[in-house]
Amino acid sequence: xxxxxxxxxxxxxxxxxxxxxxxxxxxxxxxxxxxxxxxxxxxxxxxxxxxxxxxxxxxxxxxxxxxxxxxxxxxxxxxxxxxxxxxxxxxxxxxxxxxxxxxxxxxxxxxxxxxxxxxxxxxxxxxxxxxxxxxxxxxxxxxxxxxxxxxxxxxxxxxxxxxxxxxxxxxxxxxxxxxxxxxxxxxxxxxxxxxxxxxxxxxxxxxxxxxxxxxxxxxxxxxxxxxxxxxxxxxxx
Numbered sequence: 630x631x632x633x634x635x636x637x638x639x640x641x642x643x644x645x646x647x648x649x650x651x652x653x654x655x656x657x658x659x660x661x662x663x664x665x666x667x668x669x670x671x672x673x674x675x676x677x678x679x680x681x682x683x684x685x686x687x688x689x690x691x692x693x694x695x696x697x698x699x700x701x702x703x704x705x706x707x708x709x710x711x712x713x714x715x716x717x718x719x720x721x722x723x724x725x726x727x728x729x730x731x732x733x734x735x736x737x738x739x740x741x742x743x744x745x746x747x748x749x750x751x752x753x754x755x756x757x758x759x760x761x762x763x764x765x766x767x768x769x770x771x772x773x774x775x776x777x778x779x780x781x782x783x784x785x786x787x788x789x790x791x792x793x794x795x796x797x798x799x800x801x802x803x804x805x806x807x808x809x810x811x812x813x814x815x816x817x818x819x820x821x822x823x824x825x826x827x828x829x830x831x832x833x834x835x836x837x838x839x840x841x842x843x844x845x846x847x848x849x850x851x852x853x854x855x856x857x858x859x860x861x862x863x864x865x866x
Contacts (some may be wrong), residue, residue: 662702663695760819760826763795763811772797773819773826774809781810803830808843 675694704744712718726743730736757775765772778794791813798806819826825838 645846659699662699671701673755709797723832757796757823760821760823761793761795762817763797763809763815765809765811773830774798774806775823776816776818777808779813784810798827798830800830800833803827 632857642856675698679690679694713722729739758775758779759776760773761770761776762773764770765774774795774797776793777796781792781794792810793813793816795809795811795816796806821829821838828836829838
């Protein structure tokens with residue numbers, strides 16, 4: 630009985646936890662944006678508008694006004710994205726990049742952040758090409774990694790053989806890890822998608838590709854275990 634309650638609790642936790650985490654992250658992003666723009670000209674103008682018309686005592690009106698403010702921010706981001714896709718927008722973006730890259734300290738920060746955002750937001754998964762396995766950090770121990778480049782010309786010219794660039798992510802945070810160069814013959818490709826590999830790494834090996842984690846499977850396992858116990862008891866008799 631207690632095992633059944635525990636299984637139901639875990640099943641409910643699996644359903645509820647992603648919803649809570651999604652709400653928490655969205656709430657954090659909204660509060661972060663609001664905190665960044667608290668002292669901006671637009672927010673001051675909104676506050677003056679609220680106090681001028683005496684809306685500060687009406688919470689619904691205040692929420693509506695700030696909701697419109699957040700909506701304007703989202704529309705502004707969409708508008709900027711639409712502009713940067715045409716020829717004029719691309720030229721403006723290149724000009725802005727050149728201007729920022731001329732600044733001594735900001736250049737390094739901006740370039741690093743731009744590369745990270747481009748890698749994460751890439752729809753073609755150009756950063757990670759394949760899921761591979763290599764012997765790392767020593768012989769006999771295998772690590773799952775991502776193939777980032779099939780040709781390393783620097784090491785090829787130095788050692789006379791082909792090397793692959795491999796990124797070995799850490800668990801449970803796959804955004805950090807180790808970059809290693811492995812000879813081509815020591816790299817084995819896995820029959821696994823990038824998404825499945827990330828799930829496997831984030832879960833610490835709990836979520837294995839090809840395994841169905843439904844509650845019905847637990848019930849089937851329990852039924853099978855009870856049948857096996859009955860067969861053992863009958864054989865003893």
